[in-house]
Amino acid sequence: MKILQLTSHYYPNLGGVETHLQDLIRELIKMKHQVFVLTYRPLSTNSPWSIWETSQFLKVFRIPWFPGLFNKLSPYPVLEFLYLAPGLFIALPLLLIISRPQVIHSHGLVAAFAGVIWGRLFGIRVIVSTHSIYHFPSSGLYRWLARVIFESADYNLCLSNQSASELIKQGVSPQKVGRFTYWVDLDKFSPKDKLLSKKALGWSGQFVVLFVGRLVSEKGIPELLKAAKKFKSGINLKIAGSGPLEDQVKKFYIGRISQDMLSLYYSAADLTIVPSTHEEGFGRVIIESLACGTPVIAANRGAIPEAMDNTVGKLIDITPKNIIDTINHFLLHQDRLTSLSKKARTFAVSNYSNNNAGQIISAYGFPTG
Known part of the structure; x- marks a missing residue:
């Protein structure tokens, strides 16, 4: 099966989501699934990167984007959304035509925005993972848009009970909300003397x-x-x-x-x-x-x-x-x-x-x- 991972952040950017994605992709490759990743160049880490990376079961496309703004905009969710959404939204249909995945797995609200729109147009199943707690405003366009995005996904996987509760309070159908939990490589992360x-x-x-x-x-x-x-x-x-x-x-x-x-x-x-x-x-x-x-x-x-x-x-x-x-x-x-x-x-x-x-x-x- 072909699976497309859609995310604003991926290796060599450093962070918990990036590491989780590497763990997930490793498990998928063990099962002989073809994995595609659409992401941005590193936005919060100054690391060497390449636009295109390919191996037997994994292909990664990194969008050249404007670095140095992510940490400045992260306290302002709407501005962060406007900064991150366009690139993924524009590039996704092109990669869908090339890769023809059976599943789009969007990580976070920004990736979910692109994923649910193009997923519906291409007739592809869309899974959304939340990796944070959003604290949506009590009313307004941003809250409404978030509810529509999550409700439009085929299923939402939340990293915590608190995140799942937040989506349901938004008005997302409980039948579309579930849980997942990070894991680690217990051989790599093991006690040493x-x-x-x-x-x-x-x-x-x-x-x-x-x-x-x-x-x-x-x-x-x-x-x-x-x-x-x-x-x-x-x-x-x-x-x-x-x-x-x-x-x-x-x-x-x-x-x-x-x-x-x-x-x-x-x-x-x-x-x-x-x-x-x-x-x-x-x-x-x-x-x-x-x-x-x-x-x-x-x-x-x-x-x-x-x-x-x-x-x-x-x-x-x-x-x-x-x-x-x-x-x-x-x-x-x-x-x-x-x-x-x-x-x-x-x-x-x-x-x-x-x-x-x-x-x-x-x-x-x-x-x-």
Whole structure:
């Protein structure tokens, strides 16, 4: 079967959605499906890229577009929509003629807009995945358009219960709304000896708190930096990722980490922190860290409480004081940290294996086996 993945963001852009798409495509290729990807050039990551990429089962077309605007427009959903929608909308019919897929899988509202219109005109099944919580206005054109887009899809897969509830409250038929869950490669993301991992990274003897993600305000960078000013001398903050706040985190910045190296960094860290101040769609960093046996301190908001609970870390309201107090608690009670670490891997294996891919593949309308 031929499946077209339609998305604003894809590798080599960095982010949770991009990594999820790589995981999904890997599973589809294992099943010998032909996969096409229509996306933009990297918009929030300064990485080398090519317009056309092809292999036996995968073909990727990246639209040249205007970089440097995504992070500036992301606080303004309507402007972000207007920035991202035209390219996908114009290019999609051309790729449909070339690829003739049986399914269009649109990721996010922007891709769904193009997907449902052209899918209907070409008579192709359209699946939409939501990867975030939108907080639509209570009325107006934007809310109406979003409802029409989601209702026009054949099926909507939501990353969290909160996202599913948001669509249903919009007026989308409950029969068209379901759930899916991210997964990780549990062989790649697996615990490594902590002392040896610390030694390999030059972190021996350090109590390390690790942040991995986009360096933007909504990820809680300002609150984390305020907290770091008052950390005890034994606490070492390490920040990895990319984004417009790189200059602000220089004191703690360790650069970007490749997917192949992430498990080493998670294993070497004593804690991973996810201090998001917006409604996080799920939190892929959480499940990667847990798979490596490293407990997580995370924001008690959005869909994060659906991704983890206090048996494998600590959910907190994000303030500099709460960050400090929680890290200090684990620094002083490392037996508690050890207990959480033992449970983390088991939690990840139980909840985040590649069996979760079946939730998506079933929605395509063909067997998972």
